[in-house]
Each structure stands twice: as structure tokens, then as C-alpha cells.
Amino acid sequence: MKKPLILALALGIVSVAGLAQASMITEWDQSGVTPAAPTNITNPGLTFDAYNYVFPGSLIDPITFDVAADGFMPSGWVKYGVGSGTFTNGAMTWKERDTQGPGLSIVNNDDVTGDNCIMSAGWNPDSTPDATQASDWWGVDLKQCSDPWQSSKRFKMVSYVVDGPADLTFKLDGSGQTDLYRILMKYGNHTGSRLTGFTMKLGFKDANGNFSEAAPGDGLAFALKNGTNHSNDAPTPSSMANQGDLDALMAHGLFGAPDKHHTSAGYFNPYVRANFGLLAGETFINTTGLAQVHRDLFGEWLPGDQMKGAMYFDDDGIIYTDNILMANCPGNFDEEAGQTGVATAECDQACADNLGCDAGWITYRESADVVDNGDGTYTIPPSVGTDVRAPIPVTAEQLAAWKADPNWAPGDIDDLANVNINAYLNISSTASSFTIRVTPTYDAAAAQAEPGTTSADQFVVSVDAPSTVIP
Numbered sequence: 001m002k003k004p005l006i007l008a009l010a011l012g013i014v015s016v017a018g019l020a021q022a023s024m025i026t027e028w029d030q031s032g033v034t035p036a037a038p039t040n041i042t043n044p045g046l047t048f049d050a051y052n053y054v055f056p057g058s059l060i061d062p063i064t065f066d067v068a069a070d071g072f073m074p075s076g077w078v079k080y081g082v083g084s085g086t087f088t089n090g091a092m093t094w095k096e097r098d099t100q101g102p103g104l105s106i107v108n109n110d111d112v113t114g115d116n117c118i119m120s121a122g123w124n125p126d127s128t129p130d131a132t133q134a135s136d137w138w139g140v141d142l143k144q145c146s147d148p149w150q151s152s153k154r155f156k157m158v159s160y161v162v163d164g165p166a167d168l169t170f171k172l173d174g175s176g177q178t179d180l181y182r183i184l185m186k187y188g189n190h191t192g193s194r195l196t197g198f199t200m201k202l203g204f205k206d207a208n209g210n211f212s213e214a215a216p217g218d219g220l221a222f223a224l225k226n227g228t229n230h231s232n233d234a235p236t237p238s239s240m241a242n243q244g245d246l247d248a249l250m251a252h253g254l255f256g257a258p259d260k261h262h263t264s265a266g267y268f269n270p271y272v273r274a275n276f277g278l279l280a281g282e283t284f285i286n287t288t289g290l291a292q293v294h295r296d297l298f299g300e301w302l303p304g305d306q307m308k309g310a311m312y313f314d315d316d317g318i319i320y321t322d323n324i325l326m327a328n329c330p331g332n333f334d335e336e337a338g339q340t341g342v343a344t345a346e347c348d349q350a351c352a353d354n355l356g357c358d359a360g361w362i363t364y365r366e367s368a369d370v371v372d373n374g375d376g377t378y379t380i381p382p383s384v385g386t387d388v389r390a391p392i393p394v395t396a397e398q399l400a401a402w403k404a405d406p407n408w409a410p411g412d413i414d415d416l417a418n419v420n421i422n423a424y425l426n427i428s429s430t431a432s433s434f435t436i437r438v439t440p441t442y443d444a445a446a447a448q449a450e451p452g453t454t455s456a457d458q459f460v461v462s463v464d465a466p467s468t469v470i471p
Contacts, residue, residue, distance in 0.1 A: 023175050023176055023177050023178060023179050024108055024172065024173045024175065024427075025108070025118070025170045025171070025172060025427060026106070026170075026173055027170070027171050028104050028168065028169075028170055028171075029170060029433055032167075032169065033092075088160060089159060089160055089164040089165060089166045090157060090158055090159045090160050090166025090190075090438070091157070091158050091160065091166075092155065092156070092157055093156045093157075093158055094120065094122075094155075094156055099120045100121050100123070102121060103120065103121055103155055104118065104119070104120065104168075105118075105120065105122075105143065105155075106118060106170070107119060107143070110144045111141075111144055111146075112146040115180075115182065116179060116180060117145035117181055117182040117183070118155070118170075118181055118182070118184065118425075119143060119145060119153050119155060120143060120152055120184070121155070123142060124142070124143055124144065124151060149261055150261075154184045154420060156185075156187075157186070157187055157188070157438065158189070158304070159188070159189065159191055159198070159440045160190055160191060161461075162195065162440055162460070162461055163439065163441065163442070164440075165211070166437070166438050166439070167205075167438075169433055169434070169435045170433060170434055170435075170436075171432065172427065172429060172433055172434060174429070174432055176219070176428060176430040177428065178427070178428040180223060180425070180426055181424065181425045182225075182424055182425075183423045183424065183425055184422075185420070185421040185423075186418050186419070186420050186421070187248075187418065188304060188417050189302065189304060189417050189440065190303060191461065192305055192306075193303055193442060193460040193461040194303065194456075194457065194458070194460050195300060195303075195440045196287075196289070196290065196446055196447055197287030197289065197441045197443070198276075198287055198440045198441055199285065199286050199287070199437075199438070199439050200222075200284065200285040200286075200421075200423075200436060200437070200438050201213050201214075201283060201284050201436070201437045202221070202222070202284070202425075202437075203283070203437060204218075204433070205433070211435060213283055213284070216231075216282045216283065218283075218429060219430065220425070220426075220429055220434050221283070221426040222280045222281065222282060222284070222423055222424065222425060224236070224424060225424055229282050229426055230280040231281060231282055232281035235279040235281040237277065237278065238275070238277055238278040246423060247275065247278070247421065247423075248275055248276040248278055248419045249274070249275045249419060249420045250274040250275060250291075250415065250416070250418070250419055250420075251418070253266060253267060253322070253415065254267055254268050254274060254325070254415055255267075255268055255272060255273050255274035255291075255294070256270075256272065257270060257272075264382070264383070266385070267325045267365070267383050268293075268364055268383075269293050269364075270385040270387070270388070271385065272291070272387065273291070274293050274294040275290075275291050275419070276288070276290055276419060277289055277291075280423070285423060287441070289446065293386070295448045297450075297451070298416070299447070299448050299449050299450030299451075299453065299456060300442075300447050300448060300450075300456065302416050302417060303417060304414065307333075307417060308328060308329065308412070308413045308416060309328065309329035309335065309338065309410060309412060310327065310329065310410070310411060310412070310413045311325075311327040311328070311361065311368070311394075311402060311408060311410055312408070312409055312411055313370055313380070313407055314407045314408075314409070315370075315377075315378050315407075317407070323411075325413070326365060326368055326370070326380075327362060327363040328362060328363070328364070328413070329358075329359060329362075329410075330360070330362055330391070331357055331358045331359025332346070332347070332357075332358045332359070333356050333357050333358075333410075334352075334356045335410065335412050336356075337351060337352040337356045338352070338356020338411075339409065339411075354399070355399070355402065357410075360393055361394035362391035362394060363392050363394055364383055364384060364386065364391050364392075365382065365383050365384065366382055366383075366384055367392065368381075368392075368394050442457070
């Protein structure tokens with residue numbers, strides 16, 4: 001098996017031929033980054049579905065024209081440590097298909113719009129729309145800022161410790177000419193703790209790896225899409241007026257009304273989007289709290305290892321594509337027990353027989369029934385959400401039908417651990433590099449408890465542990 005890392009080296013730098021002179025980000029500086037072993041090496045028994053198999057000759061780098069001569073199974077979640085100093089505080093992660101290692105790329109002068117962005121690495125999955133065979137399903141064009149909506153454009157960065165920074169350092173050409181970059185980022189809480197927010201800071205690292213926040217006028221600035229810098233003295237709040245310019249949003253499939261990109265409403269609330277409020281200065285972005293619509297249901301931000309459970313319906317028979325959230329477990333959930341039907345240390349046999357949930361399943365839809373239209377499509381009941389009425393209990397008959405139908409499966413609601421961050425960055429520094437530092441935070445005084453729990457800081461890891469403090 002080839003490691004995807006070998007193939008992906010060309011994705012760290014995007015061709016810059018013909019660009020206008022500007023203070024350009026040339027590449028992600030990976031000198032302080034440690035690649036992790038691919039999942040299929042550390043766990044050879046891990047099985048991947050057919051849609052994640054890379055066929056021989058199907059990966060072609062459009063710059064070098066190098067071809068992956070052998071078929072191989074991608075490595076699933078591959079991680080790079082992006083912490084600084086001694087400890088690994090975070091990681092760059094991706095699930096291989098059209099997104100490839102090293103997970104992040106810099107696009108200068110988008111081939112359609114001329115825009116610049118920091119985004120995921122890989123191929124545009126829509127660049128071969130007329131493919132007729134599996135080996136042609138992969139795109140041939142490197143990802144661009146202007147690629148279609150839902151084409152895996154966001155790089156995914158996660159934090160592993162509370163109050164410990166995770167750093168992304170970028171190399172600059174140092175020309176001093178101003179240029180604007182869009183940040184297309186998904187940020188994940190994998191700290192093992194609840195969080196009340198996070199901070200983002202712009203700055204520089206010295207030769208010893210010590211970070212110092214930039215000062216106004218240093219040539220690093222968070223900005224609006226129109227190029228206007230935010231101000232440290234009068235920070236800009238995120239709002240409907242600057243939506244898309246300054247956001248930290250949870251997945252629309254969980255919360256939110258239909259819009260131009262989403263034809264259906266969010267499962268938990270069909271009207272209100274869950275997000276972190278933001279305040280953006282020139283050199284920092286701070287959160288102002290998690291949306292109440294989320295806190296009323298779950299309290300503060302949950303980590304990836306404490307996810308809520310759900311029942312999903314696979315409407316197209318392709319497990320790789322997003323499945324539809326139909327019901328959720330209001331109690332404790334064990335994904336392994338739910339999928340295997342075998343008891344675990346956390347889920348006894350009765351729980352396993354109940355698809356991994358130790359409480360009665362509920363739905364925020366009008367019902368948990370899916371109607372087969374007989375033409376390969378299904379009618380999904382609309383969401384009624386917490387603003388309309390209380391959740392509806394799932395019946396024993398519905399539960400039995402799920403067990404008998406392979407299109408239904410229990411699983412974690414992974415997106416509860418992630419937020420999509422939209423921001424813009426003006427670069428005019430003459431330095432050779434700069435750093436974006438992201439630090440998760442937990443404010444015990446402001447935290448709200450999840451209904452049914454006794455404490456807002458349930459399963460919060462101490463933020464005073466010395467291992468979380470890095471220069």
C-alpha cells in the first residue's frame with residue numbers, strides 16, 4: 001500500500017505562474033508538523049467501502065502529471081500534529097477521497113475568479129462530470145476557491161487540549177503588497193472537554209518557536225470580504241450583515257432554516273442556526289458565546305469523543321454520501337454496541353438491543369417514517385424542531401423496522417463537534433512567515449449545563465494542567 005502522504009507532496013504548494021505582485025502566501029510551513037501513521041497501517045483490519053478505493057492510474061497531479069500506478073486504500077482519517085513545542089495540541093485531519101494530504105493548500109489567483117484562499121488540498125470532485133467509469137470519478141483539477149458548494153473545500157483542523165494553542169505557520173514572499181485571502185476552515189473540538197469558545201490570533205514566531213501576537217499595522221489583519229480591516233479598538237461582531245465574511249457555524253443539517261443552499265430545515269431546529277458569536281479585531285477573533293438554541297439542548301460545545309447518538313437513513317445506497325438524520329438518542333449512546341448489537345462496558349445488552357441507546361429514541365421530525373416513492377426517491381418527514389413542539393417518541397414498531405432495514409444505521413452526530421469558520425485575511429507583511437494561532441477556551445463562570453446533568457463542566461479536563469501551556 002502506498003501512503004497518501006507520498007502522493008500528496010505536490011499539493012502543499014500551488015503553482016503561482018503569472019500572478020500579480022502582492023504579499024503572497026507561498027505555502028504552509030510544515031517544518032514543525034509531524035505526520036501520523038495512516039489508519040490502515042496502524043489498524044490493518046480497518047475496512048473501507050468501495051467508494052474510498054483509489055483505482056490504479058486514477059490519481060493524476062495536474063501540475064506534475066505524476067500518476068499513482070498502483071491501486072490502494074486511502075488511510076481514512078490521517079492526522080498531522082499542528083501543535084508547537086513539545087506537545088501535540090492539535091492536528092490537520094481529512095478523510096481521503098477528493099480531499100488529499102496534507103489536508104491544506106494555498107490557492108493564489110483562482111483559475112476562475114482570481115481570488116486567493118486557504119482551503120483543503122486535493123481535487124475538485126466536479127471536474128469530471130461526464131465520467132462513465134469508476135477510474136474516472138476523480139477530478140483532474142486541483143481544488144480552487146471557486147469550486148462548487150459542498151465540494152469539500154474546507155481544511156479541517158482540530159484541537160486536542162484545552163487552553164493549548166494549535167498553530168498554522170505560513171511562508172510569505174515578503175513583497176509588502178497587500179493581498180486578501182479567504183479562510184475556508186472547519187474547526188473541531190477533540191479536546192475531550194466541553195468548550196465555551198476559542199480564540200484566533202495572528203502573529204509571528206521567532207527562531208525558537210516562541211509566538212508573539214502581531215500589532216496593528218504589522219501587515220497581518222483579519223478583514224471583511226471587501227478588504228476593510230477589522231479594528232482592535234472597535235472589533236466587528238458577526239451578524240447577518242456580514243454573514244459569510246465572519247462566521248463560526250454549526251452544520252445546517254442540525255440547525256437552521258432552508259436557504260439558497262439548503263432545501264430542507266435543520267433537524268433540531270428548523271428556524272435558528274447554531275453558531276458561535278464572533279468579535280473580530282485586526283489581529284484577533286474571539287468568540288462571544290455559543291448560540292442558545294444549542295445550549296438549551298446540549299449545554300456547551302461537546303468534544304468529538306462525547307457525541308450524541310442518532311439514527312440515519314441512507315437514501316441513495318452510497319454510505320460515502322451524507323445520510324439523513326431521522327432520530328436521536330436523548331440518553332447515553334454507544335455507536336459500537338448500536339451497530340453490532342453486542343454489549344460493551346458502557347452499554348449493556350438491553351442498551352445494545354436498543355441500537356446503542358440507553359433511553360427511548362425520539363425524533364424532531366413529524367415522524368420517523370420514510371416513504372418509498374417507488375422511483376428510487378424517498379419522502380422524508382419535515383423537521384418540527386424545538387421551536388415548534390416537543391420531540392416525538394419513536395415507537396417499538398418503528399424501532400423494529402429500522403433493525404430489519406440495512407438502509408438504517410445508528411451513529412454519532414459528528415458535526416456537533418465542528419464549526420465552519422468563515423473569515424478573511426489581509427496580508428501586507430514584509431516578514432518571511434506568519435502564524436495563525438487557534439486556542440480553545442472554557443469559561444466555567446459563563447458555562448451552561450446540559451439539561452439532565454448536574455454540572456456545566458461535566459467531563460471538562462482541567463485547564464490548569466501544565467502540559468497544555470506552550471510558549
